[in-house]
Amino acid sequence: MIELRELTKRYGPALAVDRLSFEVRPGVVTGFLGPNGAGKSTTMRMMLGLHRPTSGEALIGGRRYAEIRRPLHEVGAVLDADAAHPGRTAATHLACLARSNGIGRARVDAVLEQVGLASAAHQRVGGFSLGMRQRLGIAGALLGDPAVIVLDEPVNGLDAVGIRWIRSTLRALAAEGRTVLLSSHLMSEMALTVDRVLIIGKGRLIEDTSVAEMRDRFERDVLVRTPRPADLTALLTGHGATVTRTPDGDLVVLGLDAPAIGDAAAGASIPVHGLTPRSATLEDVYLEMTEESVEFRATALEGALR
Amino acid sequence: MTSSTIWRDAAAAELVKVRTLRSTWAFLAGGVIVTAMGALILYFLVQSYDAATPADRANYETADPTVVTMPFVMFFVGAIGAMLITSEYTTRSIGPALLAVPQRRILLAAKAGVAGIIGLGCGAVFALLAFADARLLLGDRPAPLNPWPQWTDAVPTVLCATVLVFVTCLVAVGLGAALRSTAAALTTIGGLVLVTPMIAHFLPTVWHLRLASVLLPNLTPQLAGSDHPYLLSQGGAAAVAAAYVIVALGAGALALSRRDAS
Structure with a gap:
């Protein structure tokens, strides 16, 4: 110890x-x-x-x-x-x-x-x-x-x-x-x-x-692919989730985890073709946490070359 | 576990370290070379003496080889002592050394113990070699050329030359710990035993004698009580030698225990 x-x-x-x-x-x-x-x-x-x-x-x-x-x-x-x-x-x-x-x-x-x-x-x-x-x-x-x-x-x-x-x-x-x-x-x-x-x-x-707590804490949202986005949006909103649509037509669900979304969709007989929990990578989380502590910082190459 | 057990283990490790440093053997080779050169110089001096007239022979100074060779021996053997600690700073291996023995004063004491053994051993060997040169080359030639017409006359000088190499080696460990740099430590030892005695000659006689009397190489004849021009009694010379050791090791202990390791 x-x-x-x-x-x-x-x-x-x-x-x-x-x-x-x-x-x-x-x-x-x-x-x-x-x-x-x-x-x-x-x-x-x-x-x-x-x-x-x-x-x-x-x-x-x-x-x-x-x-x-x-x-x-x-x-x-x-x-x-x-x-x-x-x-x-x-x-x-x-x-x-x-x-x-x-x-x-x-x-x-x-x-x-x-x-x-x-x-x-x-x-x-x-x-x-x-x-x-x-x-x-x-x-x-x-x-x-x-x-x-x-x-x-x-x-x-x-x-x-x-x-x-x-x-x-x-x-x-x-x-x-x-x-x-x-x-x-x-x-x-x-x-x-x-x-x-x-x-x-x-x-x-x-x-x-x-490490596990870190992953859990920074889990962000769930990406859902469905052929009936309007129905699923209404359903999940009714369950208290916040749902937005991506330009591709997929749904980004905040406030419900993947199993809850799957269960709700199955209960309403709405087909789901994809269910992807999205979390920040540990690298992202770490960089976010230490953002203010970085002593030396390089200018982004793109900006520097301008 | 007692401090003496820690010291004993640490000293045993320091012995392995000093044996496996290439610089140790290079400095010992330096001592051998300078002793051989001392013998060569004495050989030429004896040739010159034998060719001189009896009147000229009376003007020859004492051909004590320890006067020529021992300051260099003090430098080379002292360098081994300094390298016991400065080589660790140079190679950054002071970190593992302190992780293994974090009691810093005990570590320094272990290094000083090993340096003391090396100083006594090498001092005795090189002083005896210088004495053997003199016996072989001077034979039964009389004083003043021959400093030791009887072999027993050489005993105090050989013993005191050994003690002064021992003292120099301990001083070098303290300097190494205080200075942390091989270059700085060797320059300082060289300055103490080789350069300052020469510079002292350029001072007015009174100041020359005052300064020269407290320089490490000149403590040998004063400690031995042999013929010399310096100012210290045997007790005074012993006190000055002890002061060198106390001041250098004290400074080394203070620096090692107070400063961050690297």
């Missing part, structure tokens, strides 16, 4: 993280989302004792990270895929981490095998691709078989195979009852990986919800 209580970080006049409070629970994959500059990495660094909070606290298993002795047994983290000495081999890099926490050499070989780097164990990290470095980082996070996993942008720069591997690995870790927190600025990528999302913007918590 990770708990943040009123966590705040100020760099001079700039407020990077603003009284952030949330909990990350075990057994699910939690996504930590926000646009670039929202304060995700700073928050994670404070969580892991790398940055000192201006005020507030971050607790992992009820303790501040700096108080945990042999922390690799309790928390595994990857904040930067490039944070390994390029002159060392993968096995030596992990051996240094393992030795510092009293972890045996056999575990180094085991995690290298687990992340698919066994054949590259004795190659220098400097020659690794980004995907291999991400895998090495995750191997380091898994060294102590920890109950809490924290990953900052773990799929950045990965190919499809790597992304799928990370997804399945994180889901498997959460299924074992571990607390898994990963950050990203891409909702599309998170939608396939996480169960819960914490969305921040300008250092503040905007939303703490599940």
Whole structure:
């Protein structure tokens, strides 16, 4: 379990993280989302004792990270895929981490095998691709078989195979009852990986919800195709729905869900040829939520070229 | 789990790290090269001495090879100590290091412990090599050319040269933690042990002696109590050496514990 209580970080006049409070629970994959500059990495660094909070606290298993002795047994983290000495081999890099926490050499070989780097164990990290470095980082996070996993942008720069591997690995870790927190600025990528999302913007918590709740909350309307639009419009309006017609002659129904529309139409013997619930994509919802938090915005290309 | 157990594990990890840094071996090679060059210079000096008249021989200065080689050894071995921490900032591996050992002062103490072992070990080896050069090349030639007519005369100098390499290595770890940059740390160590002693020569005699007396390489003869022109007693030299370590490691500990990691 990770708990943040009123966590705040100020760099001079700039407020990077603003009284952030949330909990990350075990057994699910939690996504930590926000646009670039929202304060995700700073928050994670404070969580892991790398940055000192201006005020507030971050607790992992009820303790501040700096108080945990042999922390690799309790928390595994990857904040930067490039944070390994390029002159060392993968096995030596992990051996240094393992030795510092009293972890045996056999575990180094085991995690290298687990992340698919066994054949590259004795190659220098400097020659690794980004995907291999991400895998090495995750191997380091898994060294102590920890109950809490924290990953900052773990799929950045990965190919499809790597992304799928990370997804399945994180889901498997959460299924074992571990607390898994990963950050990203891409909702599309998170939608396939996480169960819960914490969305921040300008250092503040905007939303703490599940992906399913997010989808439900932003379900918009139902598109109905019928050969008797006038009859169906009258029927649904009678049921309290608001119905409009598209230029194609289809109906857009607000206020009734698809099963209710289907049942009503069947009861009145009105044929229905198509019934499509339409919701905003998670990407749309996320962009809407973080609209005011985007720090840097490009002008639309079309407008810029005018 | 006690702090000493954390320190022991962290120090063991630091030993693995220092062994697997290529720069460690490059700096050790630097120490070997400078020791070999010291021997070569001494060889030519002995050739010149043997060819000189007895009157000229009396004007030869003491051919103590530690005076020539040990400042460079201090630089190279000190650089190993500095790289223990600056290489982690340079390669961003300070993040994983602090995630593994978040007790920052213990991490610095582990690095200092390893630097101390390296400083003592390398200091002893290079000081003994310089002594062996002198014994082999000077043979039974008399003083003033031969600084150690009896081998036992060399013991204080060899021991104190070892101690000063140890001190430099600890100072380098502290500087590395405070400065976070390999370039800045190596420049500062080079300035302390190689450049400032040369610059001091250009000062008026009184100021030269005051400044030179507190410079790391010049603490060796003062600590050993051998013949030297400097101002400090053996106790004074020991206090100055201790002050270097306390100030550098204190500054390093303060910087490491107060600043954000990266």
